[in-house]
Amino acid sequence: MKIPPFTTEEETKILKPEIMKEIERVIDSGQFIMGPDVKEFESEVAEYLGSQYAIGVNSGTDALVIGLLAAGVGEGDEVITTSFTFFATAEAISQIGATPVFVDIEEATYNINISLIEEKITEKTKAIIPVHLYGHSVNMDPLTEVAQKHKLKVVEDVAQAFGSEYKGKKVGSIGDVGCYSFFPTKNLGAYGDGGLITTNDSEIAETAKMLRVHGAKKKYQNEILGFNSRLDSIQAAILRIKLKKIDEWNEGRRKVDKAYKKYLGDVEEIILPSEQTYTHHVYHQYTTRVLNGKRDGLQNHLKEKGIGSMVYYPTPVHKLPLYAYELDLPNTMQLTDEVLSLPIYPHMSEEKVELVANAIKEYLN
Template sequence: MAAIQGVLKSGQFIMGPNVKAFEQEAAAYLGVKHAVGVNSGTDALVIALRAAGIGPGAEVITTPFTFFATAEAISQVGATPVFVDIDPKTFNINPDLIEPAITSRTRAILPVHLYGQAADMDPIMELAKKYNLKVIEDTAQAFGGEYKGRKLGTIGDAGCFSFFPSKTLGAFGDGGLIATNDDEIAEKARMLRVHGAKKKYYNEVIGYNSRLDEIQAAILRVKLPHIDEWNEARRQAAKRYNELLKDVPGIVTPYEAPYARHVYHQYTIRVPDGMRDKMKQFLADQAIGTMVYYPVPVHKLPVYAGSNYRLPESEKAAGEVLSLPIWPKILDETQARVAKVLEATLV
């Protein structure tokens, strides 16, 4: 509240000192040269793609098991999303399936670090080097997560973050960030977020009104120093769930890859044999909220339904995943009650 009041008293509501300071602090935390604040995670993807030179005629390989914005951003810049199936254990893009999808029009790979777990980046980066492709990381759900000790969003050419309120680092509204070590991408992203101008009123390209709000930046500056503590609390909560649910038949608890430091933006179980929706309703009847992320893989949504993909692992996951309540300060007894109700569902 003090940070918000400070902005109100200053009268500097657009691109003020808090935006600049947050960008510097976020860049230092992530270990990158540049952090560019924008107004949402979706805009971060759109602007990063354009800044990396991705546009009409290009193909971008990505996962269909993600929020719509991942593919939407590719389409927004005039490129074509090419969907590759997931690893059923991690829910992330399967690197073994990427190379067969590469064509003469492929210009980038867009992996998603879903639920807070790292995609397997080494083979992705090797393919990008082999075929001269850009890599844009969708890190909307994984601020603070790691891959082999490196912060997610810092491995590819650019990383895109969302500060939607429910995220591991959330604002009090929309907000986003592009992280990069590429000076050219950073310069172009800074232009694109302010109507394509380096100097006000001297517009060089068609851009966007996509500035990180000063109040949101002030809030994020207060929260950023706590992110490691909060992420570790999420990890501990996930361990408690794993212990509580290890002997419950009929569910599969999340897999944490050996290369990942999962930050559990979501704690997502699998419920096979067509029982997921029944379990979700049973939990709701006991006043326990759950969510399905995501009930329809992107290639099956109306906007892409004519693409004729068959991606069995993504389609199977969409019918089985269920995200349980998790947050940094969730109580042990709350988790115990969730586990007890889950077990009762399967009796």
């Protein structure tokens, strides 16, 4: 494949000597689980995100599960969220015995349509999970207003939006809980699994810390049922290095967006990502809309040209076998058939963007 959807090749070349040195240091220390690097990373990332507390966990999915439980959501509760997301958002809700309640999305941002939330609130509703999809922030002020009016917790799913901002604040620091993934393809990615919970609430933070280590404040003094969900010291050491580069590399993604707009801005059958005035988009995915039923044909054409692309996601969550809900979510259903994510990574050259754009124009014209 000439141009993959994503690659870490360039960042690995840049960071490998420093990363190998840090891995060797952690190995020599013998402190592989919850060692000093985890505490240092939690402190550094909390400062970067503007959150009082940061708790490293095993994965982004665990961050959602533990974040919900720590916020007081549990068996029999309802959580309002979007169906246009990765399965883990709803899975975490179901794992704790709660029920996901799906709301349609905005056409322009792919994010939850806040104007539709209030009509879904019942006496069982306990929380809202806004998903900052593809790196674009949800419009958090009106969402927070609805949550406060009905005394609901806001648990932000920030798996795809590390470093994105809403009105100058980092997403994940605005609601009651922020949940992040460090899967290797994320904007801030580890070299394995990893996740993070952020909060400004001391009680939520204390509960989350207990839940990640089998429900114990002190070793062998287990007080509640918890999990084995700890961030490895080696991953924390790697993330500490990469955190220093995150703003520079997010800006690299924004430059790729500008290049795509330069070469594809006048193509009528493809709609490029938009950026609302309230956000600082970090383009985790470069998700376009291909109109007139041409998405699958274009994807096949790109593949023949050696250009990778992805559909995120081919089936909305409410249509997966586990749920199979009959819901009226017109934007969700339409965009599921139209979205196509083009190659993007921080060090992608304008020349490669132009090659992708030319292949798209060749097919659509």
